[in-house]
Amino acid sequence: ATMPPLLAAIATAGRHGVLVKSAVVMERLGTVTQVAFDKTGTLTEGRPHLAEIHLLPGAADLTEERLLALAAAAEQPSEHPLGRAVVQAARTAGLAIAPVDEFGSEPGRGVRARVDGLLVEVAGPAHLLHPDRDRTAHEVVAGLQSGGYTAVVVRIGGTPAGVLALADRIRPGAADTVDRLTTLTGAAPVLLTGDNAPAAARLAHRARIDDVRAELLPEDKVSAVTDLQRRGARVALVGDGVNDAPALATAHVGIAMGRAGSDLALDTADAVITRDELGTVPAVLALARRARRLVI
Numbered sequence: 409a410t411m412p413p414l415l416a417a418i419a420t421a422g423r424h425g426v427l428v429k430s431a432v433v434m435e436r437l438g439t440v441t442q443v444a445f446d447k448t449g450t451l452t453e454g455r456p457h458l459a460e461i462h463l464l465p466g467a468a469d470l471t472e473e474r475l476l477a478l479a480a481a482a483e484q485p486s487e488h489p490l491g492r493a494v495v496q497a498a499r500t501a502g503l504a505i506a507p508v509d510e511f512g513s514e515p516g517r518g519v520r521a522r523v524d525g526l527l528v529e530v531a532g533p534a535h536l537l538h539p540d541r542d543r544t545a546h547e548v549v550a551g552l553q554s555g556g557y558t559a560v561v562v563r564i565g566g567t568p569a570g571v572l573a574l575a576d577r578i579r580p581g582a583a584d585t586v587d588r589l590t591t592l593t594g595a596a597p598v599l600l601t602g603d604n605a606p607a608a609a610r611l612a613h614r615a616r617i618d619d620v621r622a623e624l625l626p627e628d629k630v631s632a633v634t635d636l637q638r639r640g641a642r643v644a645l646v647g648d649g650v651n652d653a654p655a656l657a658t659a660h661v662g663i664a665m666g667r668a669g670s671d672l673a674l675d676t677a678d679a680v681i682t683r684d685e686l687g688t689v690p691a692v693l694a695l696a697r698r699a700r701r702l703v704i
């Protein structure tokens with residue numbers, strides 16, 4: 409017997425590096441009208457590196473090394489790419505990373521822990537800086553963000569002590585993938601990110617994406633997907649699952665980046681990109697469209 413078209417398409421997709429979990433998902437992929445991308449780990453490689461350390465006036469007698477060591481200790485249990493980058497930088501600098509107590513993480517925000525008796529918090533500026541006070545910190549953050557960096561604040565004992573600048577690389581072929589998806593679906597892809605607006609805009613420009621929604625918490629990513637769907641789009645969301653697992657579950661089709669993806673994402677997603685390449689997204693959408701035409 410010949411294989412039914414949807415199953416044959418699943419086999420082909422598998423060979424091209426996309427695991428489509430069922431015939432129903434393959435069928436749905438064929439009806440997608442718009443694609444949304446997460447940023448970190450999806451449009452970017454998800455391996456940020458620490459580029460700069462800035463001490464703030466509130467840091468008192470801290471050194472850059474001590475600040476980095478404390479931040480790395482607080483980030484040690486974190487699975488977030490930014491957390492891993494901070495830990496990696498401390499290791500490369502040969503710093504001792506102390507054990508922590510009372511570790512807590514808030515998805516899309518950051519981490520906190522007790523290190524050497526001190527409360528150390530590492531998170532986005534919106535969560536750790538006071539909107540009116542912390543003038544110097546806001547200026548440092550704005551300068552770094554306009555340079556395209558992801559700026560993360562380190563607060564020690566409740567006082568902003570430093571700012572870390574992290575940079576990630578755009579994935580090769582991102583702009584080409586975006587162009588192909590626009591042609592295929594007739595709608596331009598959208599970027600959803602928890603990162604700051606200037607850095608997001610800069611990356612979006614390089615990926616040729618016009619519609620950018622930045623500073624989104626995991627629940628805001630869900631609303632962004634719902635919003636597109638209310639306007640009639642059938643949305644495929646491509647994400648790494650780090651802070652977008654709920655949004656992956658909400659989308660018409662949730663597609664997880666396999667290598668960067670968390671276990672939760674691989675379970676939640678309808679499809680998994682097993683070959684770490686963005687170009688597999690338009691390829692599998694085109695395949696699903698052809699398979700669907702054979703079925704109906």
Ligand code: ADP
Pocket residue numbers: 446447448449483486488490491515516517518519530531532533558559560600601602603604624626650651
């Ligand atoms: P994206 O949407 O680009 O994938 P996330 O939603 O994962 O980004 O994170 C959004 C923001 O939350 C980051 O830019 C950072 O400010 C903050 N953040 C999240 N996790 C951490 C962490 N472990 N350490 C420091 N900052 C974090």
Ligand code: MG
Pocket residue numbers: 446447448449648649650651652
């Ligand atoms: Mg992410």
